[in-house]
């Protein structure tokens with residue numbers, strides 16, 4: 212059954228209507244929203260590790276993920292399971308939607324169940340704090356080589372609650388194999404969910420991970436009562452830092468101007484639905500990090516990714532004073548007002564970094 216927002220009686224679509232099976236691994240807010248979206252077109256089964264999530268989704272009297280995505284009914288065609296095997300069996304596409312810190316373990320378990328013709332799409336946004344690996348690096352470490360060319364990454368400005376409601380959304384699908392990105396693009400696009408594609412996996416992954424750090428920074432700024440000028444400066448100069456770090460790690464700078472970079476950065480820095488931004492607002496208003504985290508069921512990936520980004524920038528000698536300041540406020544208890552003064556009083560520079568100009572000349 213389609214929700215009213217998913218249905219469009221005037222649709223004259225050139226989009227494919229092919230129906231396959233989609234398996235979703237992870238029954239958090241994003242896994243559930245993507246499962247609701249996928250089930251409008253495909254047979255969809257979502258695996259959740261929490262029994263109460265599986266029961267609530269499958270119970271005809273509830274039909275809702277009351278733990279992670281309250282207030283959004285799931286369509287009749289969507290089924291939840293506590294068995295990973297059941298979710299992935301016969302699925303052409305498997306959406307992997309677990310927080311970064313659980314990706315290695317979850318995918319090690321999943322590896323035994325996967326077939327070489329299946330496509331795994333990571334929808335996670337973060338950088339491992341233990342190994343400083345992106346999700347792509349984790350997946351290529353834990354999955355058999357036969358699957359490496361079948362990996363894709365979905366990122367871009369997409370709040371789970373809005374996707375669940377069928378509000379128009381655009382995302383990017385990245386895969387080193389253009390053919391794989393094109394297949395996922397074709398299977399996941401609908402009249403409410405438009406997928407673009409790219410082969411810049413590194414750029415798409417780093418955009419999605421690093422924007423979470425800046426969203427905490429924007430939240431802190433708003434929590435402190437700093438104004439719109441400060442927020443716009445944080446977003447724009449934050450994007451420069453994201454771009455410098457991503458380019459140093461092999462991304463193309465133009466990817467950072469797209470949906471997975473600027474698009475998601477703007478959404479998360481300004482949208483009140485953002486968990487990362489909310490953590491920042493509460494920090495800016497004087498709450499302590501532990502109390503904030505303890506009060507949340509949901510993950511705010513930027514908390515740990517700020518640490519990973521700090522380590523990576525230091526290791527690569529990339530200047531990232533804003534992300535560094537955010538890291539110090541989150542993890543070292545630095546006073547955000549002092550950080551702002553420090554950042555504002557650094558030696559004055561040109562607006563565009565020469566390393567970006569050089570990288571921009573490379574083919575996209």
Ligand SMILES: NC(=O)c1ccc[n+]([C@@H]2O[C@H](COP(=O)([O-])OP(=O)(O)OC[C@H]3O[C@@H](n4cnc5c(N)ncnc54)[C@H](O)[C@@H]3O)[C@@H](O)[C@H]2O)c1
Nearest residue numbers: 238239240241242279309310313335336370371509510512
């Ligand atoms: N929520 C959104 O709007 C949204 C949008 C785009 C991307 N994302 C990204 O999707 C990823 C998942 O986020 P979410 O919003 O679905 O999660 P969530 O915060 O709603 O829920 C937490 C998730 O963590 C899982 N979890 C907790 N402990 C675990 C363990 N020990 N092992 C395995 N899994 C465990 C839970 O089962 C649940 O799926 C994150 O990387 C997030 O940044 C989220």
Ligand SMILES: O=P(O)(O)OC[C@H](O)CO
Nearest residue numbers: 367368369370485486487
């Ligand atoms: O709620 P957040 O801050 O985890 O952001 C969710 C998505 O990444 C937005 O695209």
